Amino acid sequence: MKRVAIQGGLGAYHGIAAENFFVGDEVEIVPCTTFKDIFTGIKKDPNLIGIMAIENTIAGSLLGNYDLLKESKLPIAGEFKQRVSHCLAVLPGQTIHDVKEVNSHPIALMQCVDFLETIPGIKVVEHEDTALAARDIATKQLKGVAAICSVRAAEIYGLEILARGIETNKHNFTRFLIFGNKWIVDEIQKDEVINKSSIVFTVPHNEGSLSQVLSVLSFYHINMTKIQSLPIIGREWEYQFYVDVKFDNYERYQQSLVAIRPLISDLKILGDYPEGRQSEN
Secondary structure (H helix, E strand, O other): OEEEEEEEOOOOHHHHHHHHHOOOOOEEEEEEOOHHHHHHHHHHOOOOEEEEEEEEOOOEEOHHHHHHHHHHOOOEEEEEEEEOOOEEEEOOOOOHHHOOEEEEOHHHHHHOHHHHOOOOOOEEEEOOOHHHHHHHHHHHOOOOEEEEEOHHHHHHOOOEEEEEOOOOOOOOEEEEEEEOOHHHHHHHOOOOOOOEEEEEEEOOOOOOHHHHHHHHHHHOOOEEEEEEEEEOOOOOOOEEEEEEEEOOOHHHHHHHHHHHHHHOEEEEEEEEEOOOEEOOO
């Protein structure tokens, strides 16, 4: 049994991604109110596994989640790229003409803006979570209110689906990171090929300092797949860089880290892990 902590309620995309990542295993979803609560839950139950969205192909990076992961010191075990397809769900018996208000997470609302523009006079209300928006409609019997959520959430809470696949961009994927205590990570990665890593570092506030680091990585044939800068609180105009790299030789990757150390400071390896699969639907 894999117990996985997620942000959001049952039927949230975090839970769907967890089940797809651990396909073939029995999974118990542990809902949490915030992303920070996931880490608090792991402190209370060291065998708990965490999963957290880190970036979306449309909305971009979830910047605060990078710092949460770094400060937790919990290593990344893997990643999963989940296809996100939204539906419009209401209480049974309601029609599109009854809908006066739509509730969902702000990112989901943004992803469905073209569809929402087809409903004249609709009131758009931000909610903390897509699945919890569906739950609120069901538990409070909110007539005239629709949720943008997953099909799974609509089914769990007994809502009727008025429209499916309402996201503007059909290539809508969210990348999730799976993490936990070291022994959990070792178990998850057993017999897996490690070919990806997430690291964070700072560079001197000098001209060309970052390009020197990237040149060294290139020399060692390390493929940088993502770079994200975040300001360092209390140090004006200085930044820390979160970098994802891929490699086909783990020893050469280790050598590249040794080579860049003189050029950087505060290097932290958030995790070495296998490149993640992508969901079919």
